[in-house]
Amino acid sequence: MHAPADLVSTLRDRGLRMTPQRLAILSAIMHTPGHISPTALARRIQGEMPGVNPSTVYRTLALLEEIGVLAHAHLEGGAEYHRAEEAGHVHLTCSRCGAGDDLSLEEATRLQAMIEETHGFHADLTHFAISGVCETCWNSVDRTGPKPARTR
Ligand SMILES: [Zn+2]
Ligand SMILES: [Zn+2]
Numbered sequence: 736m737h738a739p740a741d742l743v744s745t746l747r748d749r750g751l752r753m754t755p756q757r758l759a760i761l762s763a764i765m766h767t768p769g770h771i772s773p774t775a776l777a778r779r780i781q782g783e784m785p786g787v788n789p790s791t792v793y794r795t796l797a798l799l800e801e802i803g804v805l806a807h808a809h810l811e812g813g814a815e816y817h818r819a820e821e822a823g824h825v826h827l828t829c830s831r832c833g834a835g836d837d838l839s840l841e842e843a844t845r846l847q848a849m850i851e852e853t854h855g856f857h858a859d860l861t862h863f864a865i866s867g868v869c870e871t872c873w874n875s876v877d878r879t880g881p882k883p884a885r886t887r
């Protein structure tokens with residue numbers, strides 16, 4: 736189990752001791768691609784280090800966010816964390832199957848510009864996911880039902 740050396744020194748610079756729990760949490764996060772929910776992370780840590788209190792995990796997550804290591808976003812199932820440098824995207828989450836997809840900031844620019852033009856509002860589209868229906872769920876909808884009557 737290890738955490739990147741630069742992170743360990745970042746924490747040390749902030750006067751934070753690298754406890755075994757913090758190390759386990761850091762290492763789990765750094766080895767998780769994409770997002771992880773606080774409860775899923777707590778479960779994983781407890782699998783590795785029985786006896787770790789979930790609240791310790793949640794506090795450490797908040798702390799890591801405070802110093803800029805992590806960032807959270809609100810997805811279909813609640814807040815999830817990813818590494819701050821990977822947080823620059825807009826989340827699309829399917830409200831039926833939970834599948835996620837991402838928009839790059841570049842792709843989101845037009846939407847952002849439209850909101851700004853029409854409302855003068857500077858949207859941070861990365862913080863909350865856009866909820867909807869994914870392509871697979873959309874296509875699996877039964878379209879063989881009665882068709883609307885044609886008028887001609
Ligand atoms: Zn938030
Ligand atoms: Zn994300």
Ligand SMILES: [Zn+2]
Nearest residue numbers: 829832869872
């Ligand atoms: Zn779906």
